[in-house]
Amino acid sequence: MIVRAAAAAWPIERLAGLGAWEAKIGSWVGEASGRGARLLVLPEYGALELAGALDGVPDGDLAAQCAAVAGHAARIDAFHAMLARETDTHILAATILLPRGDGLYVNRARLFAPGGAVGVQDKIVPTRFERERGVVVGGGPARVFDTALGRIGICICYDVEFPLIARAMAEAGVEILLVPSCTDALAGYSRVRVGAMARALECQCYVLHAPTVGTAPWSPLLDVNVGAAAIYGPPDHGFPPTGIVTEGALDAPGWVCADLDLDRVRAVRRDGQVLNRAPPWPEQAAPLAGGAEIVSLAPPSGRARRAHGL
Numbered sequence: 001m002i003v004r005a006a007a008a009a010w011p012i013e014r015l016a017g018l019g020a021w022e023a024k025i026g027s028w029v030g031e032a033s034g035r036g037a038r039l040l041v042l043p044e045y046g047a048l049e050l051a052g053a054l055d056g057v058p059d060g061d062l063a064a065q066c067a068a069v070a071g072h073a074a075r076i077d078a079f080h081a082m083l084a085r086e087t088d089t090h091i092l093a094a095t096i097l098l099p100r101g102d103g104l105y106v107n108r109a110r111l112f113a114p115g116g117a118v119g120v121q122d123k124i125v126p127t128r129f130e131r132e133r134g135v136v137v138g139g140g141p142a143r144v145f146d147t148a149l150g151r152i153g154i155c156i157c158y159d160v161e162f163p164l165i166a167r168a169m170a171e172a173g174v175e176i177l178l179v180p181s182c183t184d185a186l187a188g189y190s191r192v193r194v195g196a197m198a199r200a201l202e203c204q205c206y207v208l209h210a211p212t213v214g215t216a217p218w219s220p221l222l223d224v225n226v227g228a229a230a231i232y233g234p235p236d237h238g239f240p241p242t243g244i245v246t247e248g249a250l251d252a253p254g255w256v257c258a259d260l261d262l263d264r265v266r267a268v269r270r271d272g273q274v275l276n277r278a279p280p281w282p283e284q285a286a287p288l289a290g291g292a293e294i295v296s297l298a299p300p301s302g303r304a305r306r307a308h309g310l
Contacts, residue, residue, distance in 0.1 A: 001149075001150065001261075001262045001263065002259050002260065002261050002262070002263075003038060003039055003149045003150060003176070003259070003260045003262065004035075004036045004037050004038055004039070004257065004258070004259050004260070005037055005038070005039040005040075005041070005176070005206075005208055005231065005257065005258060005259075005260050006032040006035065006037035006039070006040050006041065006255045006256065006257045007041045007208040007209055007210040007229040007230065007231055007255070007256050008028065008032075008040070008041060008042050008043060008210045008229055008254075008255055009043075009210070009211055009212075009213050009227060009228060009229035009248050009251075009252060009253050009254055009255075009256075010028075010042060010043045010046050010094065010210065010211070010212050010213065010253070011212075011213050011214040011253035012046075012049050012212055012213070012214040012215065012216045012219075012222050012225055013049065013052075013214065013216075014052040014053065014216065014218065015049070015050075015052065015053040016053060017053050017054075018050065018053060018054065018072065018075075020053060021049065021050050021053050022079055025042075025079070025080075025083070026083060028042075028255070029083045029087055029089070029091065030087070031255065032089075032255050032257070033087040033088075033089050035255070035257055036257075037089065037255070037257055038088070038089050038090065038149060039089065039090045039092075039149055039152075039176070039208075039260075040089055040090070040091045040092065041092045041178050041179075041180060041208045041210040042091070042092055042093055042094040042180060042210055043094055043095075043180045043181060043182060043210045043211050043212045043227075044094070044095045044107070044109075044123075044156055044157045044180040044181050044182040044211075044212065045094065045095055045097075045107070045182040045212060045221055045222060046093075046094020046095065046180075046182075046212060047069055047076060047093070047094050047095065047096035047097070048065060048066070048069055048096075048097065048219060048221055048222055049094075049216070049219075049222065050068075050069050050072065050076075051065035051066075051068055051069050051218075051219060052216060052218050052219060054068050054069075054072075056068075059217075059218035059219075060218065060219075060220060062133060062135055062219075062220040062221065063135060065219065065220075065221075066097045066099075066105050066135060067099070069096065069097065070096070070097060070098055070099055070105070073096060073098060076093070076096065077093070077110060077112075077118070080093045080110070080112045081112050081116065081118065083112075084112040084113060084114045085114050085115075085116065087114075088114045089114060090111060090112065090113050090114065090147060090148075090149055090152075091111070091112045092109060092110070092111050092112075092154065092178050092180060092210075093109070093110045093111075093112060094180065095107050095108060095109045095123070095156060095180055096108055096110075097135075097136065100137065104134075104135065104136070104137045105135055105136050105137070106122045106123070106136070106137060106138075106139040107122065107123035107126075107130070107136055107139070107156060108120060108121070108122050108123075108139070109121045109122075109123075109154050109156055109178075109180060111145055111147075111152065111154065111178075113147060113148070119143065119145040119152075119154075120143070121142075121143050121153075121154040121156065122138070122139025122140055122156075123136075123138060123139060123156035123157065123158070123159055124138050124139065124140045124141075124142065124156075124159050124162075124165060125138055125158050125159055125162055125165075126138045126158070127157075127158045133220070142165055142168050142169060144169050144172040144173065144174055149176070150175045150176055150262050151172070151173045151174050151175050151176070152174065152175075152176045152177075152178060153166065153169030153170075153172075153174035153176075153177050153178070154177070154178045154179075154180075155169075155177060155178070155179050155199070156179075156180055156181075157179070157180065157181040157182060157183070157192055158192075160177075160179045160181075160192060160195040160196050160199055160207075161191055161192065161195040162195075163198065163199065163202060166199040166202070166203055167202065167203065169203070170202075170203035170204075170205060170277055174203070174205060175205050175206065175262050175265045175266075176205060176206045176207075176208065176260060176262075177196075177199060177200070177203065177205055177206065177207045177208070178207075178208050178210075179192065179195075179196050179207055179208065179209045179210070180210050180211075181209060181210065181211045181212070181227060182211065182212045182221070182222070182225060183211065183212075183225070183226055183227055184223065184224040184225060184226060185224070185226055186226050186250075188226070189211060189226045189227045189228070189250075192209065192211075192227075193209065193228075193230070196209045196230070196232055197232050197243050197244075200232040200233055200234050200243055201234050201235065201243065201276060202276045202277070203276070203277055204234045204236070204265060204268050204269045204272065204275075204276055204277045205233075205234070205265055205277075206231060206232070206233050206245070206260045206265065207231070207232040207233075208230075208231050208232075209227075209229060209230045209231070209232070210229055211225070211226075211227025211228065211229060212225040212227065213225050213226070213227055213251045213252070213253055214251075214253070226250070226251060227250070227251070228247060228248045228249060228250045228251070228252065229247070229248040229254070229255065229256045230244065230245075230246065230247035230248065230256060231244075231245040231246050231247075231256060231258045231260070232244060232245060233245050233264075233265075234268055234272070234276070236268045236272040236273050236274065237264075237267065237268055237271075237272055237273060238261070238264035238267060238268065239264065239268070245258045245260075246258045
């Protein structure tokens with residue numbers, strides 16, 4: 001089965017109200033679906049862009065911005081559900097911060113199917129910034145979504161840097177992994193990019209990376225954004241030898257699109273040059289059951305040290 005997919009490098013802007021924000025999303029979805037994409041991936045924290053468009057929301061106040069955007073969550077989700085239905089696409093909406101009920105928020109991705117079903121995945125591992133600001137907390141559990149396009153998993157930004165999360169999804173049959181991200185420096189973007197490529201290698205699957213780009217000085221979370229949209233695969237039979245199926249330019253807004261051939265995923269899992277998803281994983285576990293063995297290669301101390309001329 002071949003699935004045409006698109007990942008966005010989403011430009012953060014200050015827009016003139018909720019209607020303008022919806023119009024932007026509608027235009028982007030229309031462009032990608034017009035290019036034949038049936039799976040669309042938007043970035044982490046993109047919903048917070050709306051905070052800059054709402055009246056009475058103070059600049060720089062993260063708690064107030066989170067609360068204001070969360071107050072529109074039902075409308076935001078209804079709008080994405082409508083777009084998915086009207087364009088016959090699966091849309092991973094930009095993540096939104098939703099209140100947990102104790103003053104803290106979870107970072108939630110929602111995957112909208114054209115038939116009306118919605119899959120929900122919370123970010124599992126908060127970053128240092130998220131923890132130390134005392135607003136965002138980790139959620140869970142890890143979920144896998146059966147869709148008409150294949151089995152899909154979602155690792156939100158930092159989560160893709162932890163291999164066991166994606167590994168659990170791969171063992172549950174995920175063939176397409178979605179990675180919405182928001183990073184404010186080249187180093188952060190590079191960590192997510194390297195993590196995404198590593199997960200494509202280890203899990204022998206496609207990985208779609210959709211970042212934010214641009215600046216938003218009014219937002220503590222979206223102040224600076226660095227990234228490039230990309231689609232990765234395992235560097236094996238039927239895939240590019242670099243593992244890069246397609247990749248946009250750094251900090252360049254727009255979609256990257258590619259045809260995902262899921263038969264290739266199944267083929268490399270069955271008979272690839274390497275079989276990273278198969279026996280090597282349990283083979284790793286047994287020798288590590290007691291932890292790594294420490295072997296000293298340090299020079300001897302005292303008199304023996306001098307005798308060795310060390």
